[in-house]
Amino acid sequence: MKDLVNNSINWFNNYCNSFGTISDQQQLNFGIKTEHSKRVAENAFNLATKLQWQEEDIQIAFLAGLLHDVGRFSQLLEYNTFNDEQSVDHAALSIKVLREEKTLESFGDGISEIVFAAIQNHNKFNIVSTLKGRELMHARLIRDADKLDILKVLSEYYIKRNGQANHTLTWELPKGLSVSHDAAREVLAGKMVSKKNVVSEMDVKIMQLSWVFDLNYKPTFEFLSKSRYFEAIYSTLPKNDLIIEIYRKIKVYTENRILQKQDAKMYSTSNQ
Numbered sequence: 001m002k003d004l005v006n007n008s009i010n011w012f013n014n015y016c017n018s019f020g021t022i023s024d025q026q027q028l029n030f031g032i033k034t035e036h037s038k039r040v041a042e043n044a045f046n047l048a049t050k051l052q053w054q055e056e057d058i059q060i061a062f063l064a065g066l067l068h069d070v071g072r073f074s075q076l077l078e079y080n081t082f083n084d085e086q087s088v089d090h091a092a093l094s095i096k097v098l099r100e101e102k103t104l105e106s107f108g109d110g111i112s113e114i115v116f117a118a119i120q121n122h123n124k125f126n127i128v129s130t131l132k133g134r135e136l137m138h139a140r141l142i143r144d145a146d147k148l149d150i151l152k153v154l155s156e157y158y159i160k161r162n163g164q165a166n167h168t169l170t171w172e173l174p175k176g177l178s179v180s181h182d183a184a185r186e187v188l189a190g191k192m193v194s195k196k197n198v199v200s201e202m203d204v205k206i207m208q209l210s211w212v213f214d215l216n217y218k219p220t221f222e223f224l225s226k227s228r229y230f231e232a233i234y235s236t237l238p239k240n241d242l243i244i245e246i247y248r249k250i251k252v253y254t255e256n257r258i259l260q261k262q263d264a265k266m267y268s269t270s271n272q
C-alpha cells in the first residue's frame with residue numbers, strides 16, 4: 001500500500017508540473033493549490049493517526065487529501081477561475097482527471113471508490129445522505145482536513161493583511177458595518193452560515209467561524225483549539241455584543257466537542 005501511495009505522490013508532483021508554458025499568475029495559483037493539497041494530505045494523515053485508524057485507512061486519508069483538489073489545475077487553465085459557480089464543480093473535475101489518468105487503478109475498485117466518494121463530497125454544503133460506512137468516515141475526515149488548512153490560510157491572511165486584498169478569500173464583497181441578520185440567526189442556531197446569507201466581508205468571517213458546526217472528529221477540535229485560528233479571525237472583527245455572543249458560542253461548542261467521548265458522531269448514520 002505504501003509503495004502505491006508513493007507512486008501517487010510521484011504522479012501528483014509530475015501532474016502539477018505537466019502544464020507547459022503558463023503565466024506567472026497561473027504559476028502562482030498552481031503553487032497555492034499544490035501546497036494546499038500537500039498540507040491537507042498531512043492534516044488527514046495526522047487526524048487519521050490520532051483517531052487510531054487502521055494503516056490502510058490512514059493511507060487512504062492521505063491519498064484523498066493529496067488528490068482532492070487535483071481538478072483545480074484544469075479548472076484554472078480552462079476557465080481562469082476557482083469559482084465553481086462560474087465554471088465547473090472542481091470535485092467532479094478532480095475525479096474525472098483521476099479516472100482519465102488511471103491514477104488509482106492499481107489500488108483496486110474498493111479503495112478508489114472510497115477516495116472518489118471523499119473527493120466528491122469535500123466541497124458540498126452537506127455530505128450526501130446516502131453515504132455510509134468507510135466512505136462516510138473518509139468524506140468526514142477530508143472535510144475536516146480541508147477546513148483546517150483553509151482556516152490556517154485565512155487566519156494568516158487576516159492577521160498579516162497590509163492593504164493588499166485577496167479577492168478569492170474575501171469574495172469581493174463590501175466590508176460591511178455589522179453582521180447580517182440572517183447570518184447571525186444561522187450561526188447562533190448552531191448552523192453553518194449559507195452562502196446566500198453572506199453579504200459582506202464581515203459575514204464571510206462569521207461564515208468561516210460557523211464551519212465549526214460542520215467538523216466531525218475530536219482531534220480536529222483539539223487541533224483547532226491549539227492553533228487559535230478562530231481567535232485570529234475574531235481579533236479582526238469589531239467587538240460588539242452580537243459578535244462577542246457568536247464567538248462565545250463557537251468557543252463553547254469547540255470545548256464541548258473536545259470533552260465529548262471520542263467519535264460519538266463517527267458511528268452515527270446521519271450527517272448532522
Ligand SMILES: [Fe+2]
Nearest residue numbers: 068069122123
Ligand atoms: Fe477543494
